[in-house]
Structures are given as C-alpha cells and as structure tokens.
Amino acid sequence: MKFFVDTADLNEIKDLAATGMVDGVTTNPSLAAKSGKKFVDLIAEICAVVPGPVSAEVTALDHATMMKEAAVLKKIAKNVTIKVPLTPDGLKTCKALSSEGTMVNVTLCFSANQALLAAKAGAAFISPFVGRLDDIGYDGLELIADICQIYNNYEFKTEVLVASIRHPVHVLQAAKLGAHVGTMPPSTLRALFNHPLTDKGLKAFMDDWAKTGQSII
Numbered sequence: 740m741k742f743f744v745d746t747a748d749l750n751e752i753k754d755l756a757a758t759g760m761v762d763g764v765t766t767n768p769s770l771a772a773k774s775g776k777k778f779v780d781l782i783a784e785i786c787a788v789v790p791g792p793v794s795a796e797v798t799a800l801d802h803a804t805m806m807k808e809a810a811v812l813k814k815i816a817k818n819v820t821i822k823v824p825l826t827p828d829g830l831k832t833c834k835a836l837s838s839e840g841t842m843v844n845v846t847l848c849f850s851a852n853q854a855l856l857a858a859k860a861g862a863a864f865i866s867p868f869v870g871r872l873d874d875i876g877y878d879g880l881e882l883i884a885d886i887c888q889i890y891n892n893y894e895f896k897t898e899v900l901v902a903s904i905r906h907p908v909h910v911l912q913a914a915k916l917g918a919h920v921g922t923m924p925p926s927t928l929r930a931l932f933n934h935p936l937t938d939k940g941l942k943a944f945m946d947d948w949a950k951t952g953q954s955i956i
C-alpha cells in the first residue's frame with residue numbers, strides 16, 4: 740500500500756519524507772488556502788521534495804477552464820497529478836487529460852457508481868472520502884470494499900486512493916481491503932509508527948543495556 744500525505748505544510752512533508760514512508764502528496768484548495776502561499780509556488784516546492792505523484796486540484800467548474808488550469812499546473816513538474824472534482828465537467832476533463840497521458844486524480848467521490856465513472860474516464864486515481872462518509876453515518880470503508888470489488892471485476896487500472904482518512908484503523912481496514920493508496924494527515928501517518936509496547940520494550944532494553952556500562956561504538 741502506498742502512503743500519501745494529505746497536507747500543504749512543506750515542513751511536515753519534508754519531515755515525513757525523510758522517514759522514507761511518503762510515496763506522494765495530496766493537496767486540495769482548503770489545504771492550499773491554509774498554507775498562505777501562491778498555489779503554483781507551493782506545488783513546485785512540494786514536487787521538489789517528493790518525487791511521487793503530487794495532486795494539484797483545478798478550481799474552475801467548467802471543462803474549458805479546467806483544461807486551461809491543468810495546462811498551467813502540468814508545467815510545474817513531471818510528478819504533478821491533476822486533481823478534478825467528480826462532476827460531469829471534471830470527468831470530461833479527466834478523459835481528455837488521461838487520453839494525452841496525464842495522470843488524473845478524481846476527487847470528492849462518495850459512491851461506487853461515481854468511482855465506476857471515474858475509471859471509465861481513465862483516472863489514474865479515484866479518491867473516495869471515508870471520513871466524511873463516516874461523519875454523516877455511512878460506512879466509508881464499505882464504499883472502499885465496493886470500489887475494490889468493482890475495479891477487480893473489470894480489471895480497471897485506476898488506483899483506489901482512500902482519502903479523508905482520520906485515524907490508523909482507517910489505514911488498517913483500507914489495507915486489508917487491498918486499496919492501493921491511503922492519503923492521510925501527517926498526524927495519522929506518525930501514529931502508524933507508535934505502539935505502547937514498543938515504547939515499553941525499548942525502555943526496558945535501554946535500562947538493561949545501561950547497566951552493562953558498554954558502548955557499541
């Protein structure tokens with residue numbers, strides 16, 4: 740399973756990239772706004788740190804303007820993935836861009852039928868939002884199971900990019916379902932490293948080691 744980090748905070752991205760666990764980055768207009776940076780500069784900075792796919796979202800709502808925005812974003816770096824919303828115009832844009840070999844991430848997916856449409860439009864990634872579904876009383880992970888099954892049935896190449904991940908159990912369940920990618924906030928990625936028994940065990944080992952008075956180097 741690939742791990743993407745869902746943030747526009749460059750310091751967080753650098754810090755986590757150094758762990759070797761970051762395969763890509765997703766941003767959205769809300770995260771970009773929070774960064775306070777010029778969007779094109781922000782994406783260029785992220786692409787310089789992470790060589791994997793970096794999602795940059797168009798902000799137009801109509802196909803023609805989405806294509807113009809995508810042309811600007813694509814020029815930033817080779818690893819820019821154009822993110823489009825799951826709307827008729829977004830999918831039209833997805834089809835046009837993927838036909839010319841550009842990677843597209845279709846975002847704001849909340850149903851399996853929407854995911855089917857995105858795959859038919861040639862999306863490189865589909866982003867179903869599990870946390871936002873859970874928030875309104877639906878089962879976000881059930882949607883992931885449905886999409887994985889449908890994509891397997893038809894051997895679609897579109898990767899399931901589980902988005903709106905809120906905690907490590909989302910990551911675990913998505914991995915058990917065979918989702919290709921999980922994009923998560925920095926805090927969730929960091930939480931994956933932790934276990935109280937690791938901390939407890941390490942402390943006991945270090946205490947015993949200190950008693951030997953030895954040093955390896």
Ligand code: E4P
Pocket residue numbers: 745765766767846866868870871902903904922
């Ligand atoms: C994915 O690409 C989105 O940016 C993200 O996962 C949304 O997460 P949220 O529902 O926590 O805002």
